[in-house]
Amino acid sequence: MSYVDEILASVKTKNAGEPEFIQAVTEVLESIRPVVDAHEEEYRAAALLERMVEPDRIITFRVPWQDDEGKWHMQRGYRVQFNNAIGPYKGGLRFHPSVYPGILKFLGFEQVFKNSLTTLPIGGAKGGSDFDPHGKSDAEVMRFCQSFMTELYKYIGENIDVPAGDIGVGGREVGYLYGQYKRITNSYESILTGKGMSFGGSLIRPEATGYGLIYCTNEILKMNGQSLEGKTCVVSGAGNVATYAIEKLQQLGAKPVTCCDSTGWIYDPDGIDVDTLIEVKQVMRARLTEYKKRRPNAEYHEGKGVWTVKCDYAFPCATQNELDVEDAKALIANGCKGVFEGANMPTTLEATKYIQEQGLLFTPGKASNAGGVAVSALEMSQNAERLSWTREEVDKMLLRIMTDIAHTISDAAEKYGQKGNYVVGANIAGFEKVADAMLSQGVY
Numbered sequence: 001m002s003y004v005d006e007i008l009a010s011v012k013t014k015n016a017g018e019p020e021f022i023q024a025v026t027e028v029l030e031s032i033r034p035v036v037d038a039h040e041e042e043y044r045a046a047a048l049l050e051r052m053v054e055p056d057r058i059i060t061f062r063v064p065w066q067d068d069e070g071k072w073h074m075q076r077g078y079r080v081q082f083n084n085a086i087g088p089y090k091g092g093l094r095f096h097p098s099v100y101p102g103i104l105k106f107l108g109f110e111q112v113f114k115n116s117l118t119t120l121p122i123g124g125a126k127g128g129s130d131f132d133p134h135g136k137s138d139a140e141v142m143r144f145c146q147s148f149m150t151e152l153y154k155y156i157g158e159n160i161d162v163p164a165g166d167i168g169v170g171g172r173e174v175g176y177l178y179g180q181y182k183r184i185t186n187s188y189e190s191i192l193t194g195k196g197m198s199f200g201g202s203l204i205r206p207e208a209t210g211y212g213l214i215y216c217t218n219e220i221l222k223m224n225g226q227s228l229e230g231k232t233c234v235v236s237g238a239g240n241v242a243t244y245a246i247e248k249l250q251q252l253g254a255k256p257v258t259c260c261d262s263t264g265w266i267y268d269p270d271g272i273d274v275d276t277l278i279e280v281k282q283v284m285r286a287r288l289t290e291y292k293k294r295r296p297n298a299e300y301h302e303g304k305g306v307w308t309v310k311c312d313y314a315f316p317c318a319t320q321n322e323l324d325v326e327d328a329k330a331l332i333a334n335g336c337k338g339v340f341e342g343a344n345m346p347t348t349l350e351a352t353k354y355i356q357e358q359g360l361l362f363t364p365g366k367a368s369n370a371g372g373v374a375v376s377a378l379e380m381s382q383n384a385e386r387l388s389w390t391r392e393e394v395d396k397m398l399l400r401i402m403t404d405i406a407h408t409i410s411d412a413a414e415k416y417g418q419k420g421n422y423v424v425g426a427n428i429a430g431f432e433k434v435a436d437a438m439l440s441q442g443v444y
């Protein structure tokens with residue numbers, strides 16, 4: 001049995017109850033086959049793949065919190081410190097009822113290769129809780145965040161592990177978490193990114209993932225003789241990534257016509273209005289039914305449906321496995337020419353394969369959504385030198401990083417005889433640097 005097949009079989013057995021983790025590992029290992037085959041003896045001798053698919057450690061803790069009526073609740077908190085071969089652990093925190101170790105392991109594993117692609121010195125991690133912020137008051141969210149950090153603070157540090165936001169964790173949560181860290185340790189350190197601008201945050205960090213997705217897409221389109229100008233786009237999600245992807249699409253002359261949240265979706269034939277979206281989702285923290293009330297020309301539908309809308313390009317920016325084969329078929333039947341992932345692993349393995357076989361352009365999230373963590377790393381740099389860079393400076397660096405990623409994944413795919421297969425390109429390019437760092441540092 002080949003080394004890749006051996007490791008895949010073992011991962012499937014050992015992590016049987018964690019389908020998302022198995023999915024993420026399968027995609028990466030299948031992609032890197034040619035590299036592994038070429039270095040099999042060296043990699044086997046160092047147990048490289050065995051170590052790469054096993055997190056350095058998983059920290060699990062209890063998070064009790066009190067609601068506004070005085071009732072106590074108990075949540076689970078986690079931090080999966082996956083791999084620090086190329087820098088301190090780095091990756092977001094997710095607060096969502098679906099959070100369990102399998103989700104955080106898939107996200108931490110993806111983060112290792114994504115962070116490698118940014119070229120910045122950051123390792124991979126992910127954390128979070130099964131806490132659901134929907135419908136909670138600010139005071140409840142604050143108490144939860146304080147309780148969460150009261151345990152997490154033991155395991156993080158500016159040279160150890162630097163968390164940030166993800167689903168359900170935005171500027172408000174990062175602020176409360178940061179305040180509690182400072183209160184416990186009496187130390188003003190860069191232990192979180194995505195901080196507010198008044199206490200060490202970086203300009204462009206809120207926009208970075210969405211903007212970065214579109215910068216990367218734009219470069220990939222250019223390389224393939226296409227462009228965003230005048231194109232109709234469908235976007236899923238209505239949170240951090242979706243909102244700023246929509247904004248940048250508009251700035252580059254495209255027309256994004258959809259967004260969705262966990263209950264329903266919007267089709268706005270005039271193009272999504274970003275100010276209204278921000279008002280409804282970030283200020284009011286309401287459902288998209290409020291968007292419809294403010295934009296009478298728009299349609300609101302319950303449930304799932306953005307992939308049924310006619311478009312040139314699609315941008316899944318909500319959550320994992322939100323785009324399956326049926327969705328891919330609907331997109332292609334409607335003339336879609338490319339799918340560019342803003343979320344982490346939003347496309348199922350089967351749908352990815354189908355989309356690529358049908359000749360569409362496709363970029364995997366670990367490459368195309370790397371702009372968020374890249375600007376997080378720039379926030380760490382600014383904190384380290386106790387300076388803040390201008391909006392223009394950070395945006396320019398983001399653009400350069402995302403443009404470089406587009407070329408890196410394209411070149412790696414071509415080098416291994418798979419021109420245009422950006423999944424293979426991203427996985428190989430991300431893997432090579434981590435493998436080199438791990439092999440250099442000895443077996444542990």
Ligand code: NDP
Binds near residue numbers: 209238242261281373
């Ligand atoms: P947010 O919490 O800001 O937004 C998530 C959005 O997706 C919300 O509108 C949410 O709906 C919607 N959503 C969540 N689950 C579902 C579902 N099952 N079906 C439909 N819609 C759903 O998170 P982000 O925008 O930060 O994250 C989105 C994705 O991007 C995730 O995969 C995340 O891991 C990834 N990502 C995030 C980065 C970041 O910097 N924030 C960086 C790189 C990747 P509702 O409003 O109802 O909650």
Ligand code: 2IT
Binds near residue numbers: 092114163
């Ligand atoms: O998935 C991701 O890359 C993030 N949620 C951002 C992580 C970070 O540390 O900024």
